[in-house]
Amino acid sequence: MAIVLGPNRYGKAETRVVRVSRDGDAHRIKDLSVSVSLSGDMDEVHLSGDNSAVLPTDSQKNTVFAFARQHGIGEIEDFALLLARHFVDSQRAVAHARVEIHEYGWDRIAGPHSFVRDGGEVRTALVHSDGTGGAESVVSGLTDLVVLKSTGSEFHGFAEDAYTTLAPTDDRILATAVTARWRYRALGAPWGESYRAARAALLGAFAGTHSLSLQQTLYQMGRRVLGERPEICEVRMAMPNKHHFLVDLKPFGLDNDNEVYFAADRPYGLIEGSVLIDDAPDAPSAWV
Numbered sequence: 001m002a003i004v005l006g007p008n009r010y011g012k013a014e015t016r017v018v019r020v021s022r023d024g025d026a027h028r029i030k031d032l033s034v035s036v037s038l039s040g041d042m043d044e045v046h047l048s049g050d051n052s053a054v055l056p057t058d059s060q061k062n063t064v065f066a067f068a069r070q071h072g073i074g075e076i077e078d079f080a081l082l083l084a085r086h087f088v089d090s091q092r093a094v095a096h097a098r099v100e101i102h103e104y105g106w107d108r109i110a111g112p113h114s115f116v117r118d119g120g121e122v123r124t125a126l127v128h129s130d131g132t133g134g135a136e137s138v139v140s141g142l143t144d145l146v147v148l149k150s151t152g153s154e155f156h157g158f159a160e161d162a163y164t165t166l167a168p169t170d171d172r173i174l175a176t177a178v179t180a181r182w183r184y185r186a187l188g189a190p191w192g193e194s195y196r197a198a199r200a201a202l203l204g205a206f207a208g209t210h211s212l213s214l215q216q217t218l219y220q221m222g223r224r225v226l227g228e229r230p231e232i233c234e235v236r237m238a239m240p241n242k243h244h245f246l247v248d249l250k251p252f253g254l255d256n257d258n259e260v261y262f263a264a265d266r267p268y269g270l271i272e273g274s275v276l277i278d279d280a281p282d283a284p285s286a287w288v
């Protein structure tokens, strides 16, 4: 009986690239997850550990970022073809490339630089009742309302200690997935209308706030909901800071003037806070 190597392939999966096009005032964003898988004459790396045919998956990831800068990103089919052909045509050992791209869609919020991601958002309701006539409470909300500003966000002047390496910035991408829950002064609010208006207020304040921190933006979002909806007396929010890191393209002879970002999924900053009317009735158990 002989043992043989069967079919195999390798590559960098789920490179998260965000490309901001800053031509003119209205920004456009392309947000992709790119998975590359190469196959061909890869016997030796498996059989003897000879890596001479192996283009590192790290280089494949870099190619995604560099091509985003050099060629821009149009239709994902074209971008996938460009990458796939590049790997097969430039690597002697690579006979076949599989490139799968998932594109996350974004709709513009008010203004030229703020976006909300399509789909995935969930409307929530949490009710406690001791029975008709007894104590009752309603908490409404939403989760996974994903928003992004391609400019209009700064973060500097923060405390520093021996472990601080973060560079201050006066222009960064600000992105988060909003979880917001709100409670009412009394039962019987127009639930659907409250929901739609609170959501619009959250989006409007996110887009309209020139952000000095996500904490400041969170407070402004809560204030906007309370200012526009008198039936709501408290808003609680949890907002992960979905970090977008500018990719260093200098090793490939390319500049990167705030155009190509790596969208990291973890770790993330988690910013949480409550904004309330000072005479809001006490209802600690409503949230439980």
Ligand SMILES: O=c1[nH]c(=O)c2[nH]c(=O)[nH]c2[nH]1
Pocket (backbone or CB within 6 Å): 155, 166, 212, 213, 214, 215, 241, 269
């Ligand atoms: O808006 C921010 N708030 C923070 O508390 C923080 N911390 C950090 O590293 N980046 C950021 N950004």
